[in-house]
Amino acid sequence: MLIIIYTKNKKLGKKAKNKLWNKLRNSLPKESGELQICLFNENIEQMGVYTNSLSAANDGLLNKIRDILSKDDELKIWLSELQCGEGTYTESNEPFDYFLWFDAKKYYRAAMDLRGNHEKPYFMLLSLSVELFLKCIHTRTRWVGAHGQAVLHLEGHSLKELYSELKKRAPNFTLRLEDKYRAAFNRNFIRDLDVNSDVFTNARYPYLKGGVIPKRPSPFFYTKDEILFGCERKCETDVSITALEMTASILDKYISETFNIHDTPPNSN
Structure with missing residues (x-):
């Protein structure tokens, strides 16, 4: 509707x-x-x-x-x-949405400009770029007559949930993405995405939802993956910078290559 x-x-x-x-x-x-x-x-x-x-x-x-x-x-x-x-209205299925991708690309470039200088602005821009890279894939456009009125894309901020839904909608795309990631970094894409799944929600403010002060547990409360794979997350507001950098970079490269996307917006002079 x-x-x-x-x-x-x-x-x-x-x-x-x-x-x-x-x-x-x-x-x-x-x-x-x-x-x-x-x-x-x-x-x-x-x-x-x-x-x-x-x-x-x-x-x-x-x-x-x-x-x-x-x-x-x-x-x-x-x-x-x-x-x-x-x-x-009518709907058309789109392999990707250019303008969602274009914003993701802008956030990713802005993050690269901040790399090594401002930690929180840097990783927040990276997390936002990852979110939009995931949302730009497999969208629908709603048309009233000849006019495009709305774009339907994945909803939410949880990277884990976004990717889980994307795997259902575009299984071939996600399978190739995971293979590319493994070949490039010898790491697991899903694991690296999951460890930063709620970064945008939990880490953008100094406090958690409701103003709760984040607590840092002892090492006995680390997850097995955090211990085995060196994700270095001590509480839910922490970020695995390495994993975030790698997931953002592979999405930037792989989506551009897959759809042969250029940086110039349509109808621009």
């Missing part, structure tokens, strides 16, 4: 988007996995609700949505200001 909001009032539109998201995710669990809500700041007040098939509309999905919105006083007022259209 794809909802497109055009509004003159960005603050109003953002509030409506958040409320729509929460209500539809709870009220339509079967459709929520494919739910996208796009907000555009335009000089019009309009909302389009699109499904991926006419049968979904015929089954009363749009009426269910309107019923949900009509029961919320704020959304009822908001809907009275907008026109609600409906229709269908």
